[in-house]
Amino acid sequence: MQKLIAAIALAFLSQPAFAEEAPKWSIAIHGGAGTLDPDTMTPERRAEYEAALQVALDAGAKVLAEGGSAMDAVKAAIIPMEDSPLFNAGRGAVFTWDGTNELDSSIMDGRDRSAGAVAGVKTVRNPILLADTVRTQSEHVMLMGAGAEAFAAEKGFAVTPPEYFATPARAEALERMKARKLSALDVDHKFGTVGAVALDQNGNLAAGTSTGGMTGKRWGRVGDAPVIGAGTYADNRACAVSATGWGEYFLRVGVAHEICARLRATNEAKAAMAEGDETAKPVERDEAQYIADAVMADVKSLGGDGGVILVTPEGHAIFSFNTTGMYRGRATSAGVSEVAIFGGEATASVTTDH
Template sequence: MRGFFTRFALVFSVVALAGQVPATAQDADPADTRWSFAIHGGAGTISREDMTPQEDAAHRAALQAALDAGSKVLEEGGTAMDAVEAAILLLEDEPRFNAGRGAVYTWEGSHELDASIMDGATRDAGAVAGVTNIRNPILLARKVMTDSPHVMLAGKGAEDFAVEQGIEIVPPSYFDTERRREALERMKARQLSSLDVDLKFGTVGAAALDRNGNMAAGTSTGGMTGKRWGRVGDAPIIGAGTYADNRSCAVSATGWGEYFIRVGVAHEICVRLRTQHRLEALTAQLGVPKDDNGWPETVVHASELDLEPEIAQKVSDDVMDDVEKLGGDGGIILVTPEGHALFSFNTAGMYRGRATSDGVNEVAIYGDE
């Protein structure tokens, strides 16, 4: 009986080891360190037929600029948090995307912006919702994380905190764009739903793995055209639109927020990946040769195992399938501790880009790219 409990304790310890954080870059030869980065600018009904060559080129240029900004931080040894911030700042200032300058209008004709950011090393997080005069909500979200005891601030309280922290304040008219105004007018005149005028979800986001093995994710949005009653989607909600955990992944989402909240998309993907990592470690341990007394000759540690990109892709696709079964659509970007930068979306297209220390550097828009 004693042998049974001893073996049970060994198996339990293996599973526990499998849940530990994988070895970081400090444990490796500096020449072997790697970084990975992914961005998105929204998903939805995006087809070549609806894009002029000029608009196609402009969107790709904006995505490339954001991708390059984050990649530069990582290439030079900067943190995942700084890379995420650098990319989202550019996307918030680009009026083609539904975040910051290009935010959609509420039913009343104003703008209410949301953002969140999370540090995978500590699982510290910050978020803001329903702010109306913050030029770059991602900066305020990070300040909530670093300079307040809270995770989320909303509305006027968040704006008061921004003033205290020296975050740039702009007049609400800064976010006005003719294209977004026309969408609201068309929605009201034809009694359409927001989904009829928001052919794409222009939420922006980034996910990163830095050379120290730390991860981060961030998301920023203007929400849905014609939203009312202080509606808040998934973008500022940690676990729904944003999540980062060094043990599993960093995720940023874009799509029909109500469904992403109900599924808990970002956290769900990370939990499934962490569980998969544990199973892989346990399976490997069971295959270790035994000594004459039946004891394993070695103990497998999770840091010795890398999950294949196909596994991470399937996990992401399965979670997005769950969203679709409930009636929602959209997409996610995903970065893993192994350095994989992946996408999963159930829409016709998704503004996206990825770069890695292995030389990958690409942006894409349509589903067949």
Template sequence: MIRKLLSLFGSTILLSTMATAAGAQDMMDEDARWSIAIHGGAGTINRDKITPEQDQAIRAALSEALEAGSKVLKDGGSAMDAITATIIILENDPHFNAGKGAVFTWDKTNELDSSIMDGSDLSAGAVAGINGTKNPILLARAVKDNSPHVMLSGEGANQFSREQGLEQVTPDYYATPYRLKQIEDLLARKVSAADVDYKFGTVGAVAMDKDGHMAAGTSTGGMTGKRWGRIGDSPVIGAGTYADDRSCAISATGSGEYFIRLGVAHEICARIRMRWPIAIAEAQLAVPKDEEGNYTYAVHASEFMLSDEEIQQIADDVIAELGELGGDGGIIYATPWGQAGYSFNTPGMYRGRATSNGEMAVAIYGDEE
């Protein structure tokens, strides 16, 4: 088995020897690999803006969600089930802008968006501008599984939710004192929308299961004070959510208009998918040749992976382009090779990741690993 390590810019290739007994064991271990990454929003998340009590509560919520998704994957469950279980917990927690705790529109109503995608067959479901459903991610999944459509919106999506027997709530379920104060301050012109939305509380999860299948999901209440039925990137497949077993799974959070314009989620997956065969060809060129000029070993895709550094560089490059357009926010990713991580251009992002190699951690601020 050939192992490939790339430098940060993908310029240095090192090749190891072929599989040994230890290498064969590595491949056996890889058959049981899984990974998951989660987010609860990105933005101006500094230590001076969050009390110690809030910090503790947010970390506890992220940990609970991460552990729920990890358990599904450890037990051999699907990536789809793992991200669904994870996002439900985040939607039920008022610290985030999704489900309970969703922000208010200009008219002091709630309009929630959500999407989900299965990387094994590229099936997807999304809903926009909904209310009445307790967990929007379940409605997005129902659209994927039980309708011929990819996206439903407004009252039609609400009707579909009721027909599917999903748990319904009254409009006051989403409200919290904190969110009500935000919209009231905005409407009273005490603060600007930019000041209100000092962080984006959208939630999301991405995962790879033991079968190598990818999944991604995102859920949000949108922007405080949004008007005219505004829809951001969260329910837009390819912008805020994307999953493809051939490349990666992505969930985004941030200034949605810019994520839509750049097609961030699909862009990252496309670059990974295009880079992989190029990297394999580069590795093949580095294999020694025999006296007749033939390669002594043929690099096979099944035993080859992009390095952690190269995956991170691709994600960082796209987020840098987002910033050049004027957009703020970040993404989480999972890959077919078991990597899980994030990239963001804001001071902080509520985030966490866990893998089958024992890693499990949550973080808030930009200076945390």
């Protein structure tokens, strides 16, 4: 591993630096990845998803443009997606086998690596806000189920009735799964987890993720989204990452932390090789892309599908996914503002051709 990192560092040390000035702030969002087919998506449906992504992206970008923190930008971007029935988070979450909606979320601050997470909550409209309250108002990192809901009530969160989260499309997916004895992958075709990563004008990073999990999940199943290091990670020394996909595989790889660890190690290797040269460049965009793609290739090698978004301290907003599409967007202080769905669009890097 150390030899690989050194080789990567040496290769990129010899390349010219990018000419453009690094963005003062940057944000990337996702609304899930999976088997998405442009031929089966109507123009109206596509426009609906693109509009919802743009609303979330604009909300986060506004916070950053006005000098707000990366943490506030991440929450601002995720809340509209939790409130939208289009995504598998908050309202619109998938149903468990027992016909309930169980919500998971996590958030992390790259300044001090403080983090908060909740799993299996049923009565909190915006789980990302509860996750952040765990981070700031408790001595814990993760709370689950009834305990997390008791904590929410103690902190003043309103109790949201179950019917708020339920949508006909998600109910039909569960019915179809049971009637035809299908797997969650057969009925979902995509992972609608939502997330955001951001770099603010003070150079701080943050990441957040929110999901309803997988259709028909049983026995209190929890995926990667609320697990710090698997679905979410932020470290000012490396990057901020949010993942979406088949959680069992993202847990096994430790995707979010793995990407940040490789980026940090590469930065340290480059600094050591430069021997104090102040002109030595930190991780470049192509280098960060290579690392993200390599980790997603590892997920694929185990049999897992999904994708990641990440932002580096230099403001590079990166996408990597090994599925046919990922609902995504990015914006920077340099004037970039774009959303996309299918592979090959906008700034996406697709690590497989299936």
